[in-house]
Amino acid sequence: MLLKSRHYRPLASAASRRLDGRTVAGAYHLLSDTTRSSPLARSLSRIPWAYAARRIFWSIPTMLAIITIAFFMMRAAPGNPYSVDRKLPPEIEANMKASLGLDKPLWQQYTSYVGRVVRFDLGPSMKTRDKTVSELIGEGLPVSLTIGGFAMALAIFIGTGLGVVAAIRQNSAADYSAMSLAMIGISIPTFVTGPLLSLVFGVWLGWFAAGGLDLGRMNFYNLFLPILTLALPQIAIISRLMRASMIEVLKNNFIRTARAKGLSEMRILLRHAAPAAILPVVSYLGPATVGIITGSVVVERVFGLPGVGQSFIDGAITRDYPRVMGTVILYGGLIIIFNLIADILYAVLDPKVRYE
Amino acid sequence: MTLTAATHSEKSALMESAAVKGRSLWEDSRRRLLANKAAMAGFVVLGLLVIIAIFGPFVWPHKFATQYRDALSLPPTWKDLHILGTDIYGRDMVARVMVGLRISLTVGVVATFVSLVIGVAWGAIAGFAGGRIDQLMMRTVDVIYAMPYIFFVILVTVVFGRSIFLIFLAIGAIEWLTMARIVRGQTLMLKQKEFVEAARAAGVRPIGLVVRHILPNLLGPVAVYVTLTIPVVILQESFLSFIGLGVQEPLTSLGRLISEGQRELGHPWMLFVPAVTMVITLFSLNFIGDGLRDALDPKDR
Numbered sequence: 001m002l003l004k005s006r007h008y009r010p011l012a013s014a015a016s017r018r019l020d021g022r023t024v025a026g027a028y029h030l031l032s033d034t035t036r037s038s039p040l041a042r043s044l045s046r047i048p049w050a051y052a053a054r055r056i057f058w059s060i061p062t063m064l065a066i067i068t069i070a071f072f073m074m075r076a077a078p079g080n081p082y083s084v085d086r087k088l089p090p091e092i093e094a095n096m097k098a099s100l101g102l103d104k105p106l107w108q109q110y111t112s113y114v115g116r117v118v119r120f121d122l123g124p125s126m127k128t129r130d131k132t133v134s135e136l137i138g139e140g141l142p143v144s145l146t147i148g149g150f151a152m153a154l155a156i157f158i159g160t161g162l163g164v165v166a167a168i169r170q171n172s173a174a175d176y177s178a179m180s181l182a183m184i185g186i187s188i189p190t191f192v193t194g195p196l197l198s199l200v201f202g203v204w205l206g207w208f209a210a211g212g213l214d215l216g217r218m219n220f221y222n223l224f225l226p227i228l229t230l231a232l233p234q235i236a237i238i239s240r241l242m243r244a245s246m247i248e249v250l251k252n253n254f255i256r257t258a259r260a261k262g263l264s265e266m267r268i269l270l271r272h273a274a275p276a277a278i279l280p281v282v283s284y285l286g287p288a289t290v291g292i293i294t295g296s297v298v299v300e301r302v303f304g305l306p307g308v309g310q311s312f313i314d315g316a317i318t319r320d321y322p323r324v325m326g327t328v329i330l331y332g333g334l335i336i337i338f339n340l341i342a343d344i345l346y347a348v349l350d351p352k353v354r355y356e
Numbered sequence: 357m358t359l360t361a362a363t364h365s366e367k368s369a370l371m372e373s374a375a376v377k378g379r380s381l382w383e384d385s386r387r388r389l390l391a392n393k394a395a396m397a398g399f400v401v402l403g404l405l406v407i408i409a410i411f412g413p414f415v416w417p418h419k420f421a422t423q424y425r426d427a428l429s430l431p432p433t434w435k436d437l438h439i440l441g442t443d444i445y446g447r448d449m450v451a452r453v454m455v456g457l458r459i460s461l462t463v464g465v466v467a468t469f470v471s472l473v474i475g476v477a478w479g480a481i482a483g484f485a486g487g488r489i490d491q492l493m494m495r496t497v498d499v500i501y502a503m504p505y506i507f508f509v510i511l512v513t514v515v516f517g518r519s520i521f522l523i524f525l526a527i528g529a530i531e532w533l534t535m536a537r538i539v540r541g542q543t544l545m546l547k548q549k550e551f552v553e554a555a556r557a558a559g560v561r562p563i564g565l566v567v568r569h570i571l572p573n574l575l576g577p578v579a580v581y582v583t584l585t586i587p588v589v590i591l592q593e594s595f596l597s598f599i600g601l602g603v604q605e606p607l608t609s610l611g612r613l614i615s616e617g618q619r620e621l622g623h624p625w626m627l628f629v630p631a632v633t634m635v636i637t638l639f640s641l642n643f644i645g646d647g648l649r650d651a652l653d654p655k656d657r
Contacts, residue, residue, distance in 0.1 A: 062499045069508065073515050187638045189591050191598045191611065192631045195618035203621050210621065294506055294595070301599055302618060312507075313599045316514045324514050328507045 023252055023276075048347045055343055059336045064114070066332035070325045071113050075106070122326030125315075133326035136311055144307035146218055147299065148292050150227045155234035155288065160281060162235070163242020164274060170247060178239060185236025190295045194229040194302035201225060211304040226303045230295045234288050241280045249277040279350055285342035286335070293331050385576075388651040395647020398640040405637055409458040418448035420455040421606040429623050441625045443616065449629050452608055457633060459609040463524060463593040464586040464641075470528025471589070472582055475535025476574070482536070483543025484566050494540065497533050506530070506592060513601045520603055527592050531585055538577055546570050576652040583645040587638050594634065610634045 104112075116123065122133035162182075166175040202210025202225060209222045249255065250273055258272045297309035304310075308327060315323030389395055413420065417437055424436075424446040432441045432449075440449040482493035509526045516522060546552060547570065555569050594611025596602040603609050610630050617627030 065499050070511065073511055076515060183642075187642055188635050189594065189638075191595065191614055191618075192634060195614065195621070195627050196631065198618075199621050199624055199627065297599060298595065312510075313601075316510050317600055319514055321514065324511055328511055331507055 023254070047344065051347055052344050055340055059340055062336055063333060067114055067117055067329055068110075070328055071110055074321050074325055117329060122329070123322045125320055125323050133322050136315075136323060137308055137326060137330060140306060140308035140311045143213070143218065143305050144296055144300070144309060147223060147226050147230060147305070147307070148296050150223070151230035151234065151292055151295075152288065154227060154231040155238055155292075156281070158231070159235045159238025160242045160274070160278065162239035163281075164246055164269065164277075166239065166243040167246030167250065167277075168269070175243075179243070182236040182240050185232045186240075188233075190229055190233065190298045191302065193232055194226075194299055197225050197229055198302060209303075211302070213305055222303075223305075226299045226305060229302070230292055230299050233295070234291055237291075238281055238284065238288070241284055242277065245277040245280045246273060249273050252276075275349065279346065282342055282346045282349060285345070286339035289335055289338035293334065385651040389647055392647040392650060394643045395651075398643030398647065401636060401640040402644065405457060405633075405640070406461065408454060409461050412454035413451065413458065416448075416451050416454065418451045420447065420451040420608070422451075423447055429620075429626075431623070432625055440629045441623070443626055444620060444623070449625065452613060453610070453629055453633050456608045456610045456613045456630060457637070459520070459603055459607065460590050460593060460611070460634075460637070463520075463527070463609070464590040466524045467528035467531065467589040467593070468582055468585045470525060471531035471535055471585060472578070474529065475532035476539050476571070476578065478532065479536035479539025479541075480543050480566050480570060480574070483540035484547055484562065484570065486544075490540070494537075497536055500530075501533050506595065509592070509596065510601060513596070520607075523593060523596060523602060527589055531589060531592075535578070535581055535585070538581055539574055542574050542577055543570055546573050580645065580649045580652055583641065583648050587641040587645070590637065590641075610637075 120134055122137070125131050125133050125136055162178045166178040169175050198210045201207045208225045210225075213222050254276075255268060255273060258268045263272075293309075296307065297312060299305070300307040300309040301313060308330070312324065312327040314320070315327065424430075424442060426446075427436065427438060427442050428446040429444050430438050430442040430446070432439055438448055438450075440453070442448055443452065478493060478497070482490045485493075509523070509530060512522065512526045543566075547565075552565060552569055555565055560568070590610075593602055593609060594614070597609045597611030598615040600615070602612060610633060613630035614627065614634065617623075617625075617630060620626045
């Protein structure tokens, strides 16, 4: 009876489940000192495909919920595209509504909207003539992806680096200065650091552009300050996560084992401690994406960059419903995808995780 | 006689040890909090800010919407008491910052209260009901969690127009998710406790169990999370105001003032004054939140 129950699990597994993922990951990495397969091949072989498939499946309702809320909010908005100053004859208005499918029942409009969104057709903009929302977003995407991507990379590299240094020099001057810097980075929002950096390094010192994009071309001079502004809070959070995790990991037995093997301190840090300690940072990647997207809206406005965020604000202020809606759907999709990647990456890095 | 004396002294010894040990958890927490210098400094600074925000606009000689045509973009000066200067329309910065602070703090309190009510109710019901209802409710939270919620607030302001009241509600209505998770976890743990069982055995109804026995025990973690939510909410309102979707002129908030200052980099005080106020507010709130967490949840120390 007990054996047949779905919730039954062998004792060994129940015990191992209580282990910290980082401990298992660390012990696992000890094997890599003697085995010869490449890390990439080992990682690939460890992707839990069933888990990944289920995770992808579960992101569908989330995406659908975003589209649904967006759709019904747009419908709840007072007025329609033809409620303009100059009143149209009712017959013509009815015809025009029919051409947009606005005469069909609501659920049919809904299903066709979902169908179009799936094909990346977000409809025409209501305020910018002869442009579809997809085109407007497409125009801003290169700038936004550039600053967002670089900011994310910068945050991960500098954040983990600072965290590791602070952890191995715990309670030293370096640790305290890194952590007070992190506290400042967390407490001061992007819309304060952005203008301040622009004022100091752009206007007063003139090292970088205070704003704008020369001839619309992307370059270091124009983009450094926006990227730095965007990365700062993430650097702060990641370095704090990494420091706390690293301190925990360094206390573990597998580190002692690695030392006993006579490995160099560098190798212990890089091959044994860091990969195990990075797990909390990996699970933070999802929220980091949200932070960077939200931040990009601010940063693009502060520095006057023609990105998706700027277009989103323009849409919001001019009440261009389809544009706002389309951007929200895009942001939602990005966040879901990055959460997905983070979760799968976590499963790859953490050998304990075998989500049944 | 001797026997009673012995028992008596034993009793008093017991009472004494009880008096020593019997410091309540709250008493303990308060001591820890009082010993935390950063948190106490946070309380003092925040108290000053609240007093300034409430009474400042009544006391200060300049009104926040009055334009002094002969004092446009005035740098900080003692003349006419424009000690922090004026903005490009000649409005006194001190008065504007005080009103901005007032709006920001109000948003922080009101929206946090909304999130508190929704989050606690949602989490307590899910945790107490358990089973399918719990699964369904927490799945919903998971789904909403993955959404870019601040953008939904923007969507709301775009669709329904901009009013402060709506912003209060909308921000509160999206910030309850973490609260619901925390409360649910605690409820799950608490409902297994003996005192809940005892109350149940005594015939207390489920609603009574939740309200009288479970909710009071949630106070610690909820208080910590509330203080940590206030700065987040203030930030979100400022974010909305900064991109031009928050409060409308001539009313103002710290985010809006920063946004205006950022456009006038030639007059840096217009940026510095609200930015510094914002940073001080956030720092004091964060220190209080951290202090409360350390005081109420000694596990982490």
